[in-house]
Amino acid sequence: MKLFFKIFLWFLVAVTLLFFVIIFISRAFQMQPAFNRWQRSAKHQLVFYKKTTEQINSGSGDEGMFEFLTRLKANGSIRDVALYEADGNRIFGDGTQDYSEVIGQSRAANDAEIVAREDEPAMGAVPVALSNGRSGFLIIQWEPPRIPSLFFDSWVGLMRLAGLLASAVLVCALLAAYLTSPIRKLRRATQRLAAGELDTRVKPQLPRRRDELADLARDFDEMAERIESLITSQQRLSRDVSHELRSPLARMNVALELAKRRSGPELQPLLQRIEGESERLNEMISRILTLSKLESGAFDEFRGERLDLTELVRDVAADADFEAKAKGKGVDMVWADKFSMVGNEDLLRSAIENVVRNAVRYTDEGTRVRVSVIAENGTAKIQVGDRGGGVPETELKNLFIPFYRLGEARDRKTGGTGLGLAIARRAIVAHKGEIGARNVSGGLEVEITLNNSENGDSAA
Numbered sequence: 001m002k003l004f005f006k007i008f009l010w011f012l013v014a015v016t017l018l019f020f021v022i023i024f025i026s027r028a029f030q031m032q033p034a035f036n037r038w039q040r041s042a043k044h045q046l047v048f049y050k051k052t053t054e055q056i057n058s059g060s061g062d063e064g065m066f067e068f069l070t071r072l073k074a075n076g077s078i079r080d081v082a083l084y085e086a087d088g089n090r091i092f093g094d095g096t097q098d099y100s101e102v103i104g105q106s107r108a109a110n111d112a113e114i115v116a117r118e119d120e121p122a123m124g125a126v127p128v129a130l131s132n133g134r135s136g137f138l139i140i141q142w143e144p145p146r147i148p149s150l151f152f153d154s155w156v157g158l159m160r161l162a163g164l165l166a167s168a169v170l171v172c173a174l175l176a177a178y179l180t181s182p183i184r185k186l187r188r189a190t191q192r193l194a195a196g197e198l199d200t201r202v203k204p205q206l207p208r209r210r211d212e213l214a215d216l217a218r219d220f221d222e223m224a225e226r227i228e229s230l231i232t233s234q235q236r237l238s239r240d241v242s243h244e245l246r247s248p249l250a251r252m253n254v255a256l257e258l259a260k261r262r263s264g265p266e267l268q269p270l271l272q273r274i275e276g277e278s279e280r281l282n283e284m285i286s287r288i289l290t291l292s293k294l295e296s297g298a299f300d301e302f303r304g305e306r307l308d309l310t311e312l313v314r315d316v317a318a319d320a321d322f323e324a325k326a327k328g329k330g331v332d333m334v335w336a337d338k339f340s341m342v343g344n345e346d347l348l349r350s351a352i353e354n355v356v357r358n359a360v361r362y363t364d365e366g367t368r369v370r371v372s373v374i375a376e377n378g379t380a381k382i383q384v385g386d387r388g389g390g391v392p393e394t395e396l397k398n399l400f401i402p403f404y405r406l407g408e409a410r411d412r413k414t415g416g417t418g419l420g421l422a423i424a425r426r427a428i429v430a431h432k433g434e435i436g437a438r439n440v441s442g443g444l445e446v447e448i449t450l451n452n453s454e455n456g457d458s459a460a
Contacts, residue, residue, distance in 0.1 A: 008176035011176060019168070042140075052068065057130050083139070097123075113125055185206070201225075245285055253275075307340065310338050323360070324360045334371065335374060348427065360386070362388035369387075382447070385440060387441075
């Protein structure tokens with residue numbers, strides 16, 4: 001799960017939990033004080049109704065008292081009214097309710113008493129003195145007291161609840177986005193830096209932040225600046241050293257030619273060995289200069305033109321097959337969809353040649369390298385597979401690093417410099433393409449993907 005959704009959900013759960021805890025605590029602490037206030041008010045009402053009943057009974061007799069109790073029962077908040085004599089005989093009321101508990105409490109206290117339970121009607125009883133020396137108890141029954149619900153008692157409450165939840169979701173989303181935005185920017189910057197954009201910086205994108213993420217961005221920028229400085233220095237050193245080596249190497253070749261003319265037959269094998277090493281060194285210097293130029297982004301001289309990629313690959317495969325025959329190997333063009341694109345022919349030829357020659361170098365003797373061009377939807381995939389046993393899976397990503405070698409023994413045998421695939425990668429990247437390698441069928445397959453800038457000119 002993405003960090004944004006994790007932070008968002010945790011904030012939302014925390015806010016929702018806090019919301020309901022506050023409601024619970026508020027109702028818990030609100031209920032008891034409200035109930036106590038209601039009880040005091042109910043007792044005052046009982047005493048008031050008692051005095052009024054006694055006065056009306058004294059002045060108007062039982063008829064006036066019954067009329068008053070009837071009007072009192074019609075009160076909206078009162079559910080029932082009853083009047084009992086001290087011996088338990090009912091004087092007024094329908095007699096369907098059992099008031100013995102509240103009457104007993106009032107008799108024991110000789111005062112007004114209230115009996116109230118949750119979700120049940122509340123009952124109150126108070127002693128009254130009637131005319132002719134009679135005594136009794138006035139009973140009042142109320143609707144159960146309750147605290148109005150904030151949300152669930154009407155559609156207005158539900159709208160209120162929906163508004164609160166929507167606000168919580170919005171605030172949590174904004175907060176999660178605020179916290180994860182620098183991380184997303186750091187991730188994109190890391191990807192650009194890994195892709196070779198060494199001038200990538202993050203801190204300018206976070207001008208107002210002063211937290212730990214801003215410190216992390218600052219540390220990233222310092223790291224990127226240091227890496228850029230080191231790689232630039234390394235590239236400049238490689239380029240300068242290569243340039244400086246060419247002059248003494250040229251003079252050494254001239255001296256070598258003179259030595260071959262003046263030396264006897266016994267020195268010819270040594271001189272030929274020196275000449276071979278000199279040619280290998282000259283090739284390496286040339287490759288280093290090409291790689292430096294590609295890595296520096298100097299692509300102006302590589303402005304492209306429309307070319308037939310399929311024919312280009314076919315020519316490279318034919319040349320490599322001619323050279324491979326001397327080593328007991330071969331190169332086959334096993335699939336060739338027609339595809340044209342805009343690109344630099346020399347640069348693409350160099351990249352494809354490096355890949356094909358690398359496959360010829362490492363394929364087993366007596367086997368053949370397979371080359372394919374597969375075109376589909378404006379994209380061409382050039383696949384070059386050998387039968388050399390492949391490479392360890394952990395090493396695949398390192399094959400395109402300059403001067404990277406899998407083993408010294410293998411390099412001495414093949415004479416590789418570790419620059420061919422690195423140059424191929426930079427050349428393909430210069431054409432906005434991709435290159436990768438994978439192990440298939442007992443060998444290594446390198447796949448180059450190129451896009452056509454004008455989709456109408458490619459065909460499969």
